[in-house]
Amino acid sequence: MSPTDILVLGSINTDLVVKGSRLPAAGETVVGGEFYQAPGGKGANQAVAAVRASRQIATRLIAAVGEDAFGRAALQYLEQVGVHCDGVLSLPKVPSGVALIMVDQQGQNCISVASGANSRLSADHLDRLPEQVFANARVLLACLEAPLDIVHRGLQRAKAAGLITILDPAPADPRVATSEWLQYVDILTPNESEASLLVGESVRDVPTAAEAGRRLNTLGCSQTVVTLGAGGCVLVSDRVTHVPALSVRPVDATAAGDAFNGALAVALAEGRDLETACRWASVAAGLSVTRPGAQPSLPTRQAIDAAIQDLDTNWVGEEV
Numbered sequence: 086m087s088p089t090d091i092l093v094l095g096s097i098n099t100d101l102v103v104k105g106s107r108l109p110a111a112g113e114t115v116v117g118g119e120f121y122q123a124p125g126g127k128g129a130n131q132a133v134a135a136v137r138a139s140r141q142i143a144t145r146l147i148a149a150v151g152e153d154a155f156g157r158a159a160l161q162y163l164e165q166v167g168v169h170c171d172g173v174l175s176l177p178k179v180p181s182g183v184a185l186i187m188v189d190q191q192g193q194n195c196i197s198v199a200s201g202a203n204s205r206l207s208a209d210h211l212d213r214l215p216e217q218v219f220a221n222a223r224v225l226l227a228c229l230e231a232p233l234d235i236v237h238r239g240l241q242r243a244k245a246a247g248l249i250t251i252l253d254p255a256p257a258d259p260r261v262a263t264s265e266w267l268q269y270v271d272i273l274t275p276n277e278s279e280a281s282l283l284v285g286e287s288v289r290d291v292p293t294a295a296e297a298g299r300r301l302n303t304l305g306c307s308q309t310v311v312t313l314g315a316g317g318c319v320l321v322s323d324r325v326t327h328v329p330a331l332s333v334r335p336v337d338a339t340a341a342g343d344a345f346n347g348a349l350a351v352a353l354a355e356g357r358d359l360e361t362a363c364r365w366a367s368v369a370a371g372l373s374v375t376r377p378g379a380q381p382s383l384p385t386r387q388a389i390d391a392a393i394q395d396l397d398t399n400w401v402g403e404e405v
């Protein structure tokens with residue numbers, strides 16, 4: 086097994102997307118949309134985001150696909166991009182994950198996922214991975230599109246091996262808002278709706294994000310970064326910092342959070358401090374919103390660095 090710098094634990098999906106004039110209401114049909122298919126799944130997106138955002142970082146994905154055409158195509162794409170896939174299970178008699186996505190003219194989306202093989206992952210799979218997989222890595226990045234038991238075991242193993250652990254609690258599950266979970270999390274990265282669900286209060290702006298971050302930190306995670314889409318992100322550690330978002334014309338917000346988390350993992354694996362890492366990740370997320378699709382939208386390192394150079398020197402984030 087080749088060395089790993091970043092371990093990503095999550096999901097692999099095929100995204101079937103309709104971009105229409107607006108999102109339909111329940112029971113409504115909206116015609117006139119455009120269809121595209123793209124490789125997706127939060128885990129796979131985050132792994133691709135990390136590979137694109139890095140120069141020499143090795144990224145290994147722990148996930149599962151079914152033995153079907155979607156699964157084979159997804160694996161082929163990931164390998165071609167440079168993600169190490171020897172931790173990806175290919176499971177018989179179960180379909181690969183599929184996400185049905187609707188995107189409106191403002192780039193907002195709604196997503197329904199049939200998890201398929203992703204839901205068959207279990208902590209046993211992780212237990213069978215050699216110690217070396219964790220021993221050599223610097224960062225574990227996990228999301229909640231994999232079953233809770235494997236994510237919990239992954240966080241425990243990563244902490245025991247001295248890795249920096251990032252948990253993107255997406256899709257949100259209130260069961261993770263406990264000290265049993267959060268003691269293994271160095272950096273929790275909810276978006277506003279996930280943070281709202283985790284703390285049971287509406288998170289909609291910088292002050293409410295700061296308050297949610299403080300509450301989540303008291304439960305055990307070291308630091309919380311609440312992402313606010315076009316509102317940037319709020320980093321809550323021993324102080325609170327607001328990092329603005331890149332100002333862009335949104336095309337498709339799918340995988341913006343994954344772009345953020347993948348770039349964040351790279352920056353931390355490279356030894357940058359969390360505030361600098363958040364600025365860099367915020368730019369990666371902003372760039373991803375300007376292009377359609379999940380993995381096709383994830384920016385390269387060159388694009389992220391160029392966008393940062395173009396920014397006003399005042400664009401640094403401020404303590405609040």
Ligand code: RIB
Binds near residue numbers: 196339343
């Ligand atoms: O975060 C975006 C992803 O969520 C999509 O690619 C889709 O597959 C769902 O998992």
